[in-house]
Amino acid sequence: MIPSRFIIVDNDPVNNLLCSLAIKDAAVDADILAFTNPLIAFEYISAYNESNNSMNILLLDINMPIWSGWDFADHFEKLDEKIKKRFKIYMLSSSIDNADKLRAVENKNVVDYIEKPLTEEKVFSLL
Amino acid sequence: MDSISKSDELINVNKELAFQKEEKKQRAAELVIANKELLFQNVEKEKRAEELVIANKELIFQNAEKEKRAAELIIANKELVFQNAEREKRDEELVVANKELVFQNQEKEKRAAELIIANEELLFQNEQKEKMTTDLIQRNKDLEQFAYIISHNLRAPVANIIGLSYRLQQTGLPDELRSQIGAGLSTSVTKLDEVIRDLNDILKIRQKVDESKQLIKLEKFVSDIHLSIEKMIENEKAVILWNFTEAEEIVAIKSYLHSIFYNLISNSLKYRQLTEPPIIKITSYKINGKIVLLFEDNGIGIDLSTAGEHVFGLYKRFHTNRAEGKGMGLYMVKTQVESMGGKISVSSEVNVGTQFRIEFDS
Numbered sequence: 331m332i333p334s335r336f337i338i339v340d341n342d343p344v345n346n347l348l349c350s351l352a353i354k355d356a357a358v359d360a361d362i363l364a365f366t367n368p369l370i371a372f373e374y375i376s377a378y379n380e381s382n383n384s385m386n387i388l389l390l391d392i393n394m395p396i397w398s399g400w401d402f403a404d405h406f407e408k409l410d411e412k413i414k415k416r417f418k419i420y421m422l423s424s425s426i427d428n429a430d431k432l433r434a435v436e437n438k439n440v441v442d443y444i445e446k447p448l449t450e451e452k453v454f455s456l457l
Numbered sequence: 458m459d460s461i462s463k464s465d466e467l468i469n470v471n472k473e474l475a476f477q478k479e480e481k482k483q484r485a486a487e488l489v490i491a492n493k494e495l496l497f498q499n500v501e502k503e504k505r506a507e508e509l510v511i512a513n514k515e516l517i518f519q520n521a522e523k524e525k526r527a528a529e530l531i532i533a534n535k536e537l538v539f540q541n542a543e544r545e546k547r548d549e550e551l552v553v554a555n556k557e558l559v560f561q562n563q564e565k566e567k568r569a570a571e572l573i574i575a576n577e578e579l580l581f582q583n584e585q586k587e588k589m590t591t592d593l594i595q596r597n598k599d600l601e602q603f604a605y606i607i608s609h610n611l612r613a614p615v616a617n618i619i620g621l622s623y624r625l626q627q628t629g630l631p632d633e634l635r636s637q638i639g640a641g642l643s644t645s646v647t648k649l650d651e652v653i654r655d656l657n658d659i660l661k662i663r664q665k666v667d668e669s670k671q672l673i674k675l676e677k678f679v680s681d682i683h684l685s686i687e688k689m690i691e692n693e694k695a696v697i698l699w700n701f702t703e704a705e706e707i708v709a710i711k712s713y714l715h716s717i718f719y720n721l722i723s724n725s726l727k728y729r730q731l732t733e734p735p736i737i738k739i740t741s742y743k744i745n746g747k748i749v750l751l752f753e754d755n756g757i758g759i760d761l762s763t764a765g766e767h768v769f770g771l772y773k774r775f776h777t778n779r780a781e782g783k784g785m786g787l788y789m790v791k792t793q794v795e796s797m798g799g800k801i802s803v804s805s806e807v808n809v810g811t812q813f814r815i816e817f818d819s
Contacts, residue, residue, distance in 0.1 A: 342613070342617070344621070344641040345616075345617060348621065348641075424609070424612045424613040424615070424616035424617075425609055426612060445616075446613075447616050447619050447620030447623070448620070449623070
């Protein structure tokens with residue numbers, strides 16, 4: 331199903347720019363929201379109350395100050411099921427380390443692991 | 458007259474004779490008795506004599522027995538004398554053997570003393586080896602961590618450069634986007650270069666540098682630093698106090714010590730409480746033959762329960778809402794302290810202050 335919104339959580343604005351371009355190139359007619367502060371991103375998600383069956387794809391960086399991607403996932407776990415099922419989380423990281431990939435795959439709130447940079451092909455594979 | 462007298466004399470003589478006859482009869486009767494007595498005594502004497510003969514025989518027999526005993530005793534004596542002689546030989550042999558043992562014991566004690574010394578030497582060397590091994594293991598861990606961090610921090614800007622340069626090759630990019638991409642490329646490349654430079658700086662410290670240790674007088678050292686950052690101190694309305702009366706000087710690499718002081722002081726100023734002027738106290742102590750430097754501030758503190766061992770970690774920051782910084786300052790400080798053979802630790806309370814404790818062998 332086509333997501334209504336892409337939410338990018340990464341403190342690096344360059345990455346956020348590249349992700350927006352890749353998403354637009356994949357000709358996806360979706361909202362794009364970028365957060366450089368994971369705390370604010372989390373506030374947005376916990377206050378999520380759109381009632382229709384919208385689906386949001388969350389692209390989450392691992393290496394961030396204040397909260398890492400793992401911290402974010404841990405906090406996400408504590409949210410209400412109603413909210414949680416509205417979001418599909420993908421870890422998006424520059425790390426090519428197998429340990430990170432494994433950790434993402436094993437986390438029950440994370441759908442998959444994507445290696446930066448995000449490209450249109452990779453966006454297609456999410457849909 | 459003569460007839461009377463002679464008849465008188467005859468009477469008298471007759472009387473005398475009659476008397477003597479009587480006397481003789483008495484005597485004879487006495488003699489008979491005496492004889493009987495003698496006879497009886499003879500019998501008795503013969504009985505006695507017989508008894509004596511028997512007693513004599515008995516005595517002779519006992520004498521013979523005694524002589525036998527005596528002969529046996531002589532043999533037994535000879536035997537004893539012989540055994541004594543043997544015993545004396547044995548005793549002499551024992552004395553010799555004893556002297557031998559005493560000598561061997563002394564030799565053994567010498568050996569034992571030598572072994573104890575050799576053992577202590579081995580124990581000491583073992584301790585040294587264990588220290589070295591622990592050191593090496595820790596250094597290895599540090600290096601592995603370091604390599605991990607660097608490679609992660611290298612890949613991050615590289616991933617961006619890959620994406621951005623791909624975009625640049627597209628045609629028909631709007632000007633604004635093109636310049637955004639160009640700026641992004643420039644930032645990423647600069648960041649990449651920075652990581653490589655950081656790597657170089659850190660490696661320089663890890664290898665023992667040519668610069669040698671010198672005796673540094675702390676009082677002058679710190680007042681020089683204070684002078685050099687006067688402006689910064691004035692801006693923050695900070696107060697820096699120091700007391701080096703217990704340990705006035707320290708042997709260290711001057712540039713490292715400068716970097717350590719500078720980093721710790723500027724951290725205390727950066728992470729100050731906004732509600733009161735920063736107060737930084739620097740003190741030196743001598744404890745157990747080591748020199749200890751204490752840096753205390755009244756800043757915002759670090760939550761050690763979450764930060765824990767990452768305080769001195771590379772590229773780790775805890776208050777990103779405050780000031781710029783890559784998260785390298787404390788990593789450098791720790792590396793510099795350790796390359797001079799010292800140790801650094803931290804204690805802190807959020808919104809109260811932080812204390813860094815640096816220890817050097819003097």
